[in-house]
Amino acid sequence: MVSTAPTAKFGLDSDLIFELWPTSGIDEVQAVIRAVYRQVLGNPHIMESERLVNAESQLCDGSITVREFVRAVAKSDFYRARYFESCAPYRFIELNFKHLLGRAPLDQTEIAEHIRICIEQGYDAEIDSYINSDEYQNNFGDDTVPYYCGSSSQIGQKQVGYNRTLSLVRG
Template sequence: METNMSLPLLKYAFSSQNQRVVSYDVKPGDEQPKIFTIDSLPVAQEMDEIIWAAYRQIFSEHQILRVTRQPLLESQLRFNQITVRDFIKGLVLSPIFRELNYNANNNYRFAEMIVQRVLGRDIYNEREKIAWSISIVNGIEGFIDALLNSDEYLSNFGYDTVPYQRRRIIPQRSKGEIPFNLKTPRYGSEFRDQIATPQFSWAGPVRRFKPQEQQPKAGDPALFLSMVKTIRRY
């Protein structure tokens, strides 16, 4: 009797990204993210902000459209039928998210993007990107569950807090870097190259059309110039 066995997650080394370093900030500043959580039983307006923050983190502002809205998930969250963690999972596994992000990228870029959106940090190294991309082979839902059930996710966001970018990487800000959830999610380089590459070739000579009113008339110096160019020099 055959049983389906999931591929284990590869081991990868951590790097000293600043979200792993204790902050010594004296007072909140631009580097301190705003926390959106349902711990304090938010009122309707606060719940709207929580839902908006979740869409902004997962879909990015580039993809927040009418078709990306998930009314059923929103209703369940408002009436405490699901947790914020369940809401995040529902957004990532929604058909529209898959169409806009998974179908338009390879596993490597999709894994990197989801780590940024769900765990709120960049990947540590190429080894981690490969590890998570292999996890996608087990199925997208299994990949997302592995992230949401990880100690890293639960210790930072738990069940009631919307994921956020955990402290921006300061050196990159001077280079014009922006938060992960504001980066355009599509396309990967191979998809951009495919779109930019012509799908047909023309073997014959290229003829340029010039309107009659733009054709040179008798006595136009352009006629003499073209004639001079045809004369061979000895």
């Protein structure tokens, strides 16, 4: 099922939250697949040969959750080549936050922690650190496609995090 939410809830690009339900039909699943590619890959044109046919099939038949499909896309060769191998480490971390948590890093400490994970534990552990996080679980759970949720200021949030999110979403 695709549920709508007020634009003010999360900001700039869309007014839809994509979520799968046990009763979702094939059209809803296809909409979720497109939304995951758009969010995680940054909306590039995906050629048929670059699609994750096996993971898409597993999502369609209910063998994996949206969360696991997001993980598969983020660990794909396409994502790795586009954002890990061709970007500076700082930019890679920044884009992971944008694509997987829907926000920018809040401060340099957060960036340093993720660079450390990437260097010490590797690419897969870096991707898993976002998707396995409490923040991901609390914001998106197993059945919701990540969306930009850091574009509104929140009580206790540093202004720099809000500013970074706006610059990432717009730039």
